[in-house]
Amino acid sequence: MSLLELINKITLELSGEKAKRTTSFLSLYHRIQASKEFHTALEFLSNELKKLGDENYQIHEYIADGTKLYSEWETPISWDIEDGSLQLLEPTKKALCRFSEVPESICTHSKSADFTAEVVHVGAGKEEDFEKADVNGKVVLTTASPRTLIERLAKHGALGVVAYPSEQRAQGYQEMIQYVGLWPNAENVEQSTFGFSLSRKQALELISYMKEGKKVKIKGEIRAELYEGKMHVLSTKIEGNKHPEEEIIIIAHICHPAPSANDNASGSSLLLEIYRTIKKLIQNGEIDYPERSIRFLWVPEFSGTIPWIMEKKEEDNFKPILCINLDMVGEHPSLVGYPFTFNKESISTPSFLNDLISECIDNVKDNPLAIEQGGWQFPWNFRIKPFAGGSDQLLFNDAPLRIPSVMFGHPDTFHHTNLDTIEKVDPTTLKRVGSVAVSTILSCCYEEKFSTEIQRIFLKGLVKRKGLFLNMITKELESLTHLKSNERNEKEYLIRNLLHSYRIFERKGIQSIDNLFTNLNTEVDELLKNELKVLENSFNALVKDLTEEIKDENTKQLIDKIPKRMWEGPFSGKKVYKAMSDLDQLAEEQNFSEEQLTKIKRLSQIMSSDYGGLMLDTINLINNQNNILEITSNLSLVDWKIIDLGVIDSFMKLLKNLEIINY
Numbered sequence: 001m002s003l004l005e006l007i008n009k010i011t012l013e014l015s016g017e018k019a020k021r022t023t024s025f026l027s028l029y030h031r032i033q034a035s036k037e038f039h040t041a042l043e044f045l046s047n048e049l050k051k052l053g054d055e056n057y058q059i060h061e062y063i064a065d066g067t068k069l070y071s072e073w074e075t076p077i078s079w080d081i082e083d084g085s086l087q088l089l090e091p092t093k094k095a096l097c098r099f100s101e102v103p104e105s106i107c108t109h110s111k112s113a114d115f116t117a118e119v120v121h122v123g124a125g126k127e128e129d130f131e132k133a134d135v136n137g138k139v140v141l142t143t144a145s146p147r148t149l150i151e152r153l154a155k156h157g158a159l160g161v162v163a164y165p166s167e168q169r170a171q172g173y174q175e176m177i178q179y180v181g182l183w184p185n186a187e188n189v190e191q192s193t194f195g196f197s198l199s200r201k202q203a204l205e206l207i208s209y210m211k212e213g214k215k216v217k218i219k220g221e222i223r224a225e226l227y228e229g230k231m232h233v234l235s236t237k238i239e240g241n242k243h244p245e246e247e248i249i250i251i252a253h254i255c256h257p258a259p260s261a262n263d264n265a266s267g268s269s270l271l272l273e274i275y276r277t278i279k280k281l282i283q284n285g286e287i288d289y290p291e292r293s294i295r296f297l298w299v300p301e302f303s304g305t306i307p308w309i310m311e312k313k314e315e316d317n318f319k320p321i322l323c324i325n326l327d328m329v330g331e332h333p334s335l336v337g338y339p340f341t342f343n344k345e346s347i348s349t350p351s352f353l354n355d356l357i358s359e360c361i362d363n364v365k366d367n368p369l370a371i372e373q374g375g376w377q378f379p380w381n382f383r384i385k386p387f388a389g390g391s392d393q394l395l396f397n398d399a400p401l402r403i404p405s406v407m408f409g410h411p412d413t414f415h416h417t418n419l420d421t422i423e424k425v426d427p428t429t430l431k432r433v434g435s436v437a438v439s440t441i442l443s444c445c446y447e448e449k450f451s452t453e454i455q456r457i458f459l460k461g462l463v464k465r466k467g468l469f470l471n472m473i474t475k476e477l478e479s480l481t482h483l484k485s486n487e488r489n490e491k492e493y494l495i496r497n498l499l500h501s502y503r504i505f506e507r508k509g510i511q512s513i514d515n516l517f518t519n520l521n522t523e524v525d526e527l528l529k530n531e532l533k534v535l536e537n538s539f540n541a542l543v544k545d546l547t548e549e550i551k552d553e554n555t556k557q558l559i560d561k562i563p564k565r566m567w568e569g570p571f572s573g574k575k576v577y578k579a580m581s582d583l584d585q586l587a588e589e590q591n592f593s594e595e596q597l598t599k600i601k602r603l604s605q606i607m608s609s610d611y612g613g614l615m616l617d618t619i620n621l622i623n624n625q626n627n628i629l630e631i632t633s634n635l636s637l638v639d640w641k642i643i644d645l646g647v648i649d650s651f652m653k654l655l656k657n658l659e660i661i662n663y
Contacts, residue, residue, distance in 0.1 A: 003453050004363050007439045009286050011369040014277040014438060016431030022048070022269035023330060023430075024422045027259035030103050033300035034064035034078040034231035041254055042234050045272060045298055049236055052276055057236035062307040065228035067186040070307040071569025074185055076300075078229025079109045084222035086162075086196045088206075089116065091214040096198060097177075099222075103257045104418045107146050107163065107195030108181030110222050115139075117159050119216040121207050125149055130156045139218060141203060143169075146195040147183040154191040160220075161195040164203035172413075174201040179257050179416040184226070194222050233308050234298040238278060240445065242291035248441050249323040249403075250274065250294065251392050253301035261422045263415040266330030268298055270434050277438055290445035292321065305392045310569060313400045321516065322353055323405035324440065325393040329433040331410040332376065332426035338411040339381040340429065343388035343610065345404040346397040347634050348620035350505045351512035352454055353404040355461030356443065358384060360436045370435050375428030386638050389573075390611030398570040398620055404512070408433050444516065451517035455524040458513060462506055462528060466535050469502055472640040473542055490555055492546040494632065494642055499539045501633035506532060555645070559629035563622045563652055563661040571619045573612065575658045580604055590657045592650070599650040614638060618651065622661060628652065 029041035042059065049057045062070070066077035084099040084106040097105035118138045122129040125144025133140075136157035142149070143166045153161060163180050170176050177199050184192035209216050234254075240246065252267035259265070275296050281287045299305045312318050331340070342361065344354045364370050365380040387397070388407055396405035410429075414420045443450040476495050480488050510528055513520070550556045579586050583604065587597040603615075617638060621631045628648060635643045655661045 001449065003359065003439065003443060003450060006287070006442060007360065007363050007367070007435060008369055009281060010277065010438045010442075011364070011367060011431065011435045013280055013286070014273060014431055014434045016372045016375060016427030016429070016434065018276075019266070019270045019273040019430040019434065020330065020422075020425050020427045022272055023261055023265045023425050026254070026265035026269055027261040027422055030081070030258045031255050031260065032079060032108050032257060033076050033255045033303050034229055036080050038255060038300065039232050042232050042298060045254070045268065046234055048272055049275070052279060054236050054275075057234060060233040060235065060308060060311070061230050062233070062304065064231040064303075065186065066184065066189060070310050072567050072572040072574075073302065073306040073570075075231065076303050077109065077184060077186070077189060078227050078231070080225050081106060081110070082223040084110070084196075084220075084224070086218060086220045088216070089219050090217040091209055096202060096218070097196060102177055102418050104177045104179045105197050106222060106224075107161070107197055108179075108257070109183050109192070109226060110194040110224055111192060111226060112224050113160065113194040113220055113222045115159060116217065116219045119162065119206060119210075119218055121210055125152070127152065139220075141206060146180050150182060150184060150188045150192050153193055158193075160193045162198055162203075162218075163195060164198045165200045167200070170200035173417075173419060175199045176414075177418040179260070189226060194220070196220065231300050231304050233300070233304040235296065235308070236275070237293050237295045238275075238282075238290060240290050240292040240294075242447070244293050245317040245319045246292040247295045247318065247320050248292060248444055249297060249320055249396065250326065250437060250441060251297040251299060251305070251323060252326040253305075253392060254298045255300045256416070259418075259422065260420050261425050262330050262336070262410070262412055262420050263328045264301075264326075266328060266425055266430065267326035270326055270329055270430050270437075271296055271298065273430075274434055274438055277434070278442070287442060288446070288449075290442070291447055292445045294441055294445065295320075299392065301392060302395070305395050306570065309395060309401060320396070320401055320403050322351070322403055322444065323393060323396040324437055325391055325405065325407040326433070326437065327391040327407055327409045328412055328415060329408050329410065330425040330430045331412055332424050332429065333378070333381060334376070335424045335426075336410065336412050336414065339383045340408075340410050340433070342382065342384050343393070343407040343409065343613070344384065344386055345406050346387040346620045347505070347617050347638050348623070349397055349402060349404045350508040351404040352458045352509055353406060353440075355457050356454060357406060357436060357440050358461065359457045360439045363439075364432050364435050370428070370432050372427035372431050375426050375431070377428070380432055386610060386613055387617055388610035388613040389616045394616050395570040397616070399565070399623075400569060408437065447516070447518045451513070451519055452521040452524065454517065455513060455521055455528070458509060459524060459528055459531070462509070462531055465506070466531060468640045469498075469535070469637075470538055470542070472636075472642075473498070473539065476642055477542065486552055489547055489551050490645060491642065493548075493550050494629075494636070494645065496543050496546045496548065497629060498633050498636060498642075499536065501630060502637060503532060503536070505634070505637060558645070558649055560627050561652075561663050562624065562627045563631075563655070563663060564624050565622055566660055566662060571616070573615070573619075575660060576615070576654070579654060579658060586654075590654060592653075595646075596650045596653065599644065599647045600654065602644070603647045603651050618648070
């Protein structure tokens with residue numbers, strides 16, 4: 001059976017309509033991490049598994065008290081809400097929001113409240129904004145995230161917060177209400193308070209009254225509870241009959257407030273449909289029973305995945321192979337816009353996976369069998385992008401598992417707002433994503449069935465990357481004429497050393513095929529080796545006149561430095577994100593020179609895309625073996641553009657000062 005024949009079998013069975021129907025049910029639940037309603041939603045899914053004949057699923061339970069750490073990650077505090085509302089009393093009377101109508105209108109982890117108070121506008125909610133306003137005993141109106149204001153609210157005696165979207169966030173959607181929260185931990189839960197979330201249109205009305213000199217008074221009520229509770233993860237697996245210890249993991253987070261249809265009721269529902277499809281294909285004899293295990297995980301994002309990983313890593317018979325993360329996978333192309341996105345595995349975990357998924361997408365994008373009657377009828381608009389942060393795949397790429405992990409997702413203006421609703425979910429998109437995911441999983445489940453085809457797919461990818469690599473070298477060589485002597489010397493040395501990192505990258509990809517598959521085609525294997533040899537000859541011809549030695553002594557010492565990790569599990573990034581949120585203050589605290597600050601600012605710009613994907617790539621490459629030159633060279637392969645050595649040096653200085661690494 002060929003990969004295309006497998007895909008056609010999958011598309012005939014997998015139903016985007018069923019996945020959308022499940023999405024509509026899940027979107028009714030207010031699925032905040034470690035809440036009772038989250039657990040109820042998880043029970044709904046476990047009951048669906050039961051209906052499909054699964055009696056082996058597990059619901060894992062972990063502490064949620066705001067104190068417990070799993071690796072470097074802090075657990076949330078459990079929170080449940082019964083009801084809440086906000087009214088405008090002066091200068092006119094009207095209802096502003098009700099939890100029963102718009103669940104996002106009450107900030108998650110709000111304390112119970114019953115108050116009448118004046119509202120004061122503090123803009124972006126910075127310290128100077130608070131100092132300019134008299135907020136004592138009042139409620140502040142701000143575009144700042146409430147979770148960043150707990151200490152500031154307490155310091156200035158504010159009662160609570162009303163958040164609203166910035167002009168950029170609300171562009172085109174003035175009535176959008178954001179999902180925001182306070183998210184206290186055990187250290188600041190006593191200081192924490194309550195919060196509401198209004199639309200920009202509502203906020204601007206209140207601000208207009210204030211500008212007219214009118215007092216704005218509101219009355220609010222919240223009935224909610226913060227407590228030491230539990231959070232839960234649902235898992236099941238189809239156990240392989242030959243290598244049951246080897247697991248292909250497919251994961252979706254189920255959390256977020258109602259409705260959160262695309263983020264991420266869509267991923268959780270599609271995961272259930274993927275389970276049903278694979279079971280049905282096995283039962284109908286359409287495919288052989290998988291030789292490797294397939295693990296299905298429904299989690300509270302990050303907070304549930306971390307303890308599950310740290311628990312599983314202790315098991316001797318647990319050998320994860322790869323991970324696919326489904327996060328926002330049902331967006332309707334015309335109602336949401338943007339192309340669908342496949343974020344590749346990290347540069348630190350090279351394998352055949354990126355190429356295999358790209359091939360599966362190519363076989364699905366125009367496939368008439370992958371179109372639902374009630375869904376989008378046109379070709380699939382998608383893009384393939386580098387590794388991204390922002391969701392659970394980043395936890396599997398990093399230590400302790402370090403496995404190739406990718407994300408299927410979709411940029412979405414409406415995510416984390418009340419406008420993420422079921423009519424924006426498209427059954428054809430669900431069917432296409434599910435077909436790609438299942439075909440990827442099943443082609444990796446057998447030692448021999450698809451081995452030669454996967455070799456050929458990898459060869460096709462290698463040929464494409466070889467062209468991109470040589471094109472990068474040509475462009476970088478052209479840029480040398482504009483550089484000063486020392487800069488030119490450094491860049492020439494970096495260019496000359498790129499081939500070494502690139503060869504290792506491709507050889508690890510080849511090795512990943514050798515590790516999983518048998519009966520490989522020796523002719524394809526020789527073609528792979530020959531392509532690398534041809535590349536080496538072309539590269540050497542291009543760089544023959546470049547320097548082989550760094551002149552600057554400080555740079556010589558820098559490139560040989562090997563950063564050492566000072567953390568065990570997946571990197572949380574909490575310290576780094578906090579430090580880089582105010583770069584001028586960072587420069588003062590860390591004693592950065594003007595040049596280093598400039599490089600850190602450039603780093604912040606580079607790393608802000610794809611939810612900090614390049615920063616996480618950098619972190620993943622810190623493995624106690626790679627030196628600064630090897631880290632920089634590998635990062636230059638992500639977007640086929642040489643990364644400034646000074647930028648990486650400045651980032652390493654920041655990590656060292658934050659006690660994240662040492663040398």
